[in-house]
Amino acid sequence: MKTSNVELNPNRLVQHLNKPASEFTKDDIIRFIKDNGIKMLNFRYAGGDGRLKALTFVIRDEEHLDNLLSAGERVDGSSLFSYIEADTSDLYVLPKYRTAFVNPFEEIPTLDILCSYFDKEGNPLKSSSETVMKKATQILTEKTGYELQAMGELEYYIIANKDEVNMGFPAVDQAGYHESNPFTKFDQLRKEAMMYVSEAGGKIKYGHSEVGNFTDDKYYYEQNEIEFETDSPESSVESLLIAKWMLRMLADQYGVVVSFAPKITVGKAGSGLHVHMKLLKDGKSVMVENGDVSNTAKRAMAGLLDVASGITAFGNRIPTSYLRLVPHQEAPTNICWGDRNRSALVRVPLGWFSKGSSKMVAIANPNYDEEFREHSYKSTFEFRAADPSADLYLLLAAFAVGIRHGFEMEDALEIADKLYISVNIFKDEHKDRLAQLEHLPASCYESAQALKKQKDVFTQYDVFTEGMIDDSAKLLEAFDDDQLSERLYGKNDEIKKLVDSFIHIA
Template sequence: MAIDAFEPHPIVRLLGKPSAEFTAGDLVRAVEELELRQVNLRYVGGDGRLKTLAFPINSREHLAEVLTRGERVDGSSVFAGTDTEASDVYIVPRHRTAFLNPFGERRSLDVLCSFYDDGGTPLPYAREQIVRRAAEVLTQETGMTLEAFGELEYYLVDEPERIYPVEEERGYQESGPFSKGQRVREQVLGHLGAMGVPLKYAHSEVGNILEDDRQLVQHEIELQPVPVEQAADHLVLAKWVVREVAYAHGLEATFAPLVSGEGAGNGLHIHSRLVRNGTNTIVNKAGINDTGRRLIAGYLSAARALSAFGNTVPTSYLRFAEGDESPEDICWGTTDRTGLVRVPLAWNGDVLADMVAHANPGSTEPVPEPVTHPQTVELRLGDGSADVHLLLAGMAVAATRGLSDPGSLELAERLSTANHDDFEQLPTSCSEAADVLEAEREKFEADGVFPGQLIDALLAGLRDTDDATQDGEGAHDEAAREALIRRHWHVG
């Protein structure tokens, strides 16, 4: 297979094959030819963060063993509530995820892993297994694949600059020298592309916040659609890379829902589409179709419960109450940024051809068509505190139900901003989100997607995190509010 000349993944270029076809033998060859001396097995822990187990390479035999068999780890230290008397679990490399680690003292090959119990069964409460199971159920019941990608927002925190100082709330797609952190953003793009994470673009965001001793400048990375289980991994990798690059520049990066008493918070909007045999099934020539409306209805009907996965700290709900574009109403609209679900502007072929011809008079080049129609629906629920694997798994569960529920089209009609203006509201606290999830837990536990033990742990965690914010702490008192923001500064 010919590899595209623009392919950024060095291992793909070296091996001459796509990452989906990587084998353990391929990775041994890559390590040898690139003269690497370390392999890192990576996995997503119960806190949603990327973990590392580092192996110095002692021999070819040792390398092949690590890349094939993986290792055992202490599950009780990874997942809350695991029995310490039976906590040994296996992590097994997924070869297609391999990439060169751009950080650390020594160049290394990194591979994401999946969890299995002592009998070799997928560990039901491991994040990657939950979203994988949710995706499998959707495909089994509908014959379609749920593809998704995130819009990842974050702030870089630094001392205020005297030259070309930033202007508050005027950062949207600003260029240097008025934009700060452009080098960080570009390095993040380069690293993620080389790691096999497909990207759409990156830019500075609206949020510019000036305080006496610091400036906070907001940025966004938008990824490309991939099957939902890969989309979750890509978001975790992107967060890790942002933090590493910022740290190398002496900066702090935060994905917190709120970062200041003023200014925009960090959202995590998730775009999705349904694909069958390479065809986007949610759109036709007239726009969003009935399949798309059923998908939207599925998301909206589960939205209050999905908050338990997508909005996991008290500042998430302060953001809902105060953000200019943060949704509260459970509704949807076309290109409307106030609804919980938005159908963004897509490329109409005829209109695009006219625009290209107008912008480039005399050009006779054909306008390339995408392999799969780019139309998506955007769920604007999540923020930087989201447990991304669980949120995407929950979205897959909601999508499956929406596609099968005979009342979905009627619900979509009723919840359209074009027809009504009085809608149900999202939860107002972690505890309320926990109450909703508890009431609807059977939907998520069905088909063995979400284990009951995991739901119990999530409910307890959401309620515990509200204990420190009773009686509206942080909502009105400035000092308490700042303490609350700092307490949930490094989320996800």
């Protein structure tokens, strides 16, 4: 089975070395480079703006390559992060061998590899978002015995000059969900991105066109989504970082623009970053119990809901994030959970844990004769508020904190029952239920106040430092966007100017 998995893996290094990426060594990387005529090496790492940076080397001999892979290189931290001072700015970046992939965009054969930050003492940089996330997940496992896995749904818009798009088969405005050619125009770009991300080690679940599509006087807008399989938090973030970079590279080649902005214009679908999560014990999912959502999952969701307002500080970090989080849309505004309910902040999607699911494949395929298998590995809960402006590492860290918090709350199950909804809360007949629910912040300013109010949960066990919380709040408050939606109501020119200023966020 292992050999089969290696043979089908799209990553060229996995195929050539005949081993999973998690087992890559320095010698493996050197062997692949020598065997495949690789001439250049790119170190890549996330900067303070959330984008992947690059440091490029010409490989001049094996000793040089060995030194790079063993000792990494120095970078100027003050130019990458606003909180690092110039007089103490030197950082190290060290490659993570398992992340190596062949760069699909370079004419010169080039290997890219993701890196982590280290300080002058050779320790993981404490202020690095990646370090915070690793500590948060480690504490979660130490305190509860559960391992967190996660995955993201990456939504984005392609923006093209209308005159350069064949509009002979026009898409229906805001009805693009799972549409296909010829009524979509850029699914080939998405498919290329999916292939490249897979070759770089990303575990893609599927891709499709999304609801949003529209035109204005000059441009055609088309929304797409790439969704990933659950993986370790670290690998999940890496896949999203690589996917964003590759989509932008492809868009540049196609002569179009790709935007991950949470809102493109008022009245049209925004782009979220829904994150699915599940907990494992001894490598097995604990999300299902007796064919239903387990108490373990309910405790985890209760903890997330209890600090959901503070989590927006890491998952919704720009003013236009809150133009997406408006009532009566699929983007959630109320703190609650439900199963299969898209008006809820945390949703338990349709799962494969019912024995009724064993009938489906047999009905579709009368000659199917396998025994029923419980597909509980597909069962997750989904946090629906975050968007692509998020600091991905800190967002996953905040999720780990919230989940751990749920196991430390004595009344977690009672809170889960209280916050459960089984109806569309935005229908008039359910307005009394809606009135019982708390609201998410409506601006960066409100998000900052919520984070400061919930500071003790995030700083417990020194996962987040008090300085990190204070700095995050100050950055949010600096936008001066309190009651922004009300101030901008009906002012379309001002809204467009604001949207354009964040069109290339993260």
